[in-house]
Amino acid sequence: GNSVTQMEGPVTLSEEAFLTINCTYTATGYPSLFWYVQYPGEGLQLLLKATKADDKGSNKGFEATYRKETTSFHLEKGSVQVSDSAVYFCALSDPAQKVTFGIGTKLQVIP
Amino acid sequence: GAGVSQSPRYKVAKRGQDVALRCDPISGHVSLFWYQQALGQGPEFLTYFQNEAQLDKSGLPSDRFFAERPEGSVSTLKIQRTQQEDSAVYLCASSRRANTEAFFGQGTRLTVV
Numbered sequence: 001g002n003s004v005t006q007m008e009g010p011v012t013l014s015e016e017a018f019l020t021i022n023c024t025y026t027a028t029g030y031p032s033l034f035w036y037v038q039y040p041g042e043g044l045q046l047l048l049k050a051t052k053a054d055d056k057g058s059n060k061g062f063e064a065t066y067r068k069e070t071t072s073f074h075l076e077k078g079s080v081q082v083s084d085s086a087v088y089f090c091a092l093s094d095p096a097q098k099v100t101f102g103i104g105t106k107l108q109v110i111p
Numbered sequence: 112g113a114g115v116s117q118s119p120r121y122k123v124a125k126r127g128q129d130v131a132l133r134c135d136p137i138s139g140h141v142s143l144f145w146y147q148q149a150l151g152q153g154p155e156f157l158t159y160f161q162n163e164a165q166l167d168k169s170g171l172p173s174d175r176f177f178a179e180r181p182e183g184s185v186s187t188l189k190i191q192r193t194q195q196e197d198s199a200v201y202l203c204a205s206s207r208r209a210n211t212e213a214f215f216g217q218g219t220r221l222t223v224v
Contacts (some may be wrong), residue, residue, distance in 0.1 A: 004153075036215075043115075044154070044202065044215040089153050097142060097206075098167060099213065101153035 002027045006090045006102035013080055013109050021075040021105045023064075023090035031092040033057075033066050033073040034099070038087045047075075047088070081107045113137075115216035116119045117203050123222045132188045132219045136205030143186050144213060145178055146202040154202055160186060193223045 006023040013019060025033065035047040035057070048057030053068035062077045073090060090102040119188040124130050136143050142161055145153035147170075156170040162183035171178070175193075180186040190197055200220045204213040 043217040044204075046212050046214075049212070091153075098156050098170075099144070099145075099146075099204075100156065101146075103151070103153045106203055111223075 002031065002092060002094060002098075002100045004090050004092055004100055006088075006105055008103065009087075009106035011107050012107060013106040013107070015082055015109055015111050016079045017109075019075070019077040019080045019084075019107070021088055021090075021107070023073045023075065023102060025071050025073065025090075025092050027071075027094065027100075029095065031080055031094050033055055033064070034091040034093065035062070035064055035075050036091055036101070036102070037072070038089065042084070044089070061087040080107070082109045085109045114143055115203055115214050117201075117216035117219050119219060120200055120217065121220050121222075123224060126194060126223055129189065129191045130193055130221065132190075132201050132221070134186045134188070134203030134205075134216060135161050136184065136186070136203070137214055138184075139207065140205035140214075141183075141208050142206040142213070143180060144204045144206075145186070145188050146204065147172075148200040150199070150219070157201075164208075190221075193221075195223050197221060198223045209224070 003026045032051045034049045037047045048059040050057040050066035056065045061076045137180045145157040148154040159167040160180045175191045200218040202218045204215045206213040
């Protein structure tokens with residue numbers, strides 16, 4: 001079956017540091033890939049997505065590139081802010097609409 | 112509505128009680144999903160509706176879990192004879208149609224004591 005593996009947190013960074021959260025996946029066929037974010041006390045929000053190989057999703061300074069050859073979708077941001085503190089989930093969607101999530105990585109950015 | 116609405120936000124149930132969790136999807140959204148998120152884990156798929164048809168219920172953990180969406184809009188997730196391991200946040204999501212972005216509600220936190 002499908003699965004998503006992402007680095008376990010928590011990840012603690014100073015403001016303006018570079019962020020990478022690794023994510024790899026196992027899937028049959030050609031899934032769509034997502035990063036969701038969950039801010040404290042709020043629901044899951046879609047951060048970015050990529051629907052085919054070599055696509056780059058980007059939003060709010062975050063980027064991730066769909067790498068089919070390495071089955072990866074690593075999340076990056078060049079300069080994190082305190083307001084980026086949240087839990088980040090890597091996920092994939094199969095053609096049958098079922099979304100499989102990773103366990104989430106908690107990011108804490110300190111001033 | 113403006114977003115996916117779930118109620119109640121919090122529910123405490125005594126072991127053995129039945130509970131019903133409600134999801135109001137975004138108006139006009141065809142697809143509706145239920146997920147279960149245990150503490151410190153990612154959401155786990157429970158079931159999926161397209162309009163009123165339940166197309167996938169492979170993630171429901173036992174026959175104590177039942178979901179319905181009789182008119183293709185509001186959905187209810189029912190858990191019978193709740194057990195402590197049912198304690199989790201139950202998330203509902205909807206999307207306009209297949210292969211489009213899913214929008215999540217804030218979830219219902221169920222605690223079984």
